[in-house]
Amino acid sequence: MLVAAGGVRPRRGRNLQGRYLSFAEREEIAVGVAAGESVRSIARRIGRAPSTVSRELSRNATRGRYRASVAQMSAFERASRPKPAKLATNLRLRARVEADLAKRRSPEQIAGRLRREFPDDPEMRVSTETIYQSLYVQSRGALKQELTRYLRSGRALRHPSRKVGQRKNRIPNMVNISQRPPEASDRAVPGSWEGDLIIGAGNLSAIGTLVERHSNFTMLVPLPEGYKPDQVAPALTRKIQQLPLQLRGTLTWDQGPEMRDWEQVRIDTGIEVFFCDPHSPWQRGINENTNGLLRQYFPKGTRLDGFTEGELDAVAYQLNDRPRKRLDYQTPNEIIRSVLLR
Template structure:
């Protein structure tokens, strides 16, 4: 089977001259070495009629322009062709702190098809083609959460004092590890300035749903108060903590809440990995050394809410709030 090539502008100019001289389609096709059906289709598609004139009119420049328009219309639409989608993606990255993968996954979940892939979004970001959606000379790439960098926290030395624990992790019910139910929480605190207030974080293992708030200090008494306030009204079946001194009064907390509290092994943060990962996300908003006393409860609540509404890959691009509350939201 021979290779078909589109008519060139030079060939269209020849057709225009010969057609104007009333040469037949067969004659024109023979001169150009083309199939006569190609010439017939070209004239019918790109020619036009004039009232009272039986012969179709044909002009090379008009034919070429019509062809170019049709080709452009047939091109596959890309991310950059839809200004609404483009602006929405930039908003989700810059204001909601979604990753490109979370955006692509959530679009597929809500729309039942994937209008844009994760790699397409990354290419548009790194080429600077989304920067036009930001004022001034700002860069969308600089607004990505990690900017391509990751912290490495291996080989940290535990310098905190030892505490009296309530239950070892090995005593925890096996179903907790399966993440098949709501109500198994992992807890920790996020430090701001030394000896200042701390953020209390409690994360549900199944859904990743985050609750918490600000403790007046890192003392075990203040942390206990903040944990009880955070979990009030929530489904609570177990709590898993690390061995930090802020949890020295875990026995009192266990009695107050009425559920068993389990402790990870020393230097095993992955045993409460859901919470550890969430704390890393919180650090993007409140870096180490932040004066948390100057941060209002409303600001902290807004950050926690934003994280609860961020789609997660392991949840099938649902967000923690949806899984925890068994409801569906429209996030886009």
């Protein structure tokens, strides 16, 4: 049954048992209203929260009158399932959601951006879960299932996320993250970066990733010759040197051997380099999350040494044009521009 529903637990039909008010409780509310009792008094008598009684009266009272039979019938109708999907009936909203999915924006990013762009138009807002339901439950007749290929996972069924392990490597003379200045740990201060590699098919190729902590702004570093230390350091240096000095604060990396020559990177760019503790990917969590997003563009099993810098810059631009929840659904491009204009 779960597979047939696209990995989504099927909705229940009409059922007013459990947490819902019963008809007997509604009759008690009607008696209390007719007697002029307060909401709190009625709630105490039926053993419900005052907010529950207040919401019930707001939904079902007409001109100050409340009838239990009418309220019960209204609740029964509201519990009807399945309800018409909003994305099936609102063609303008559906077109916008489909266009944003094609831009590889997540359902959460789409829903958040719509709330930001249409704060006073409820018809142009939709929840994250509604988008997922419309993608995975085809009986809802809204979004086409093939749009799931634009999601980060690209799965036709929904599955729980999995944790990825982190390898342990040591680097000569490394400076631990505990010595990173407090202002670098504060995401409110621009110029602090997190870095890592995403690895290609057969561990034979890689791309460097740099993410700015304040804005989530991402830069991709081509490594066409490989990702040994003497190949990573000069490529990383060239990319960091493209940044204005005000954005060359700190760089936090894991303990991968590719950063053996980190001291040369520091000398050539002026950026301070720090290293995470072993098995502690959360210490560069923004970068970890970004690498997950990048797998939409570079799936596991893809060779990564054939991309030009221009092609990687185009991917980075698209990623930087996505609205982010942490940024109140602004885009990294918008945030970094505001930093540079200060």
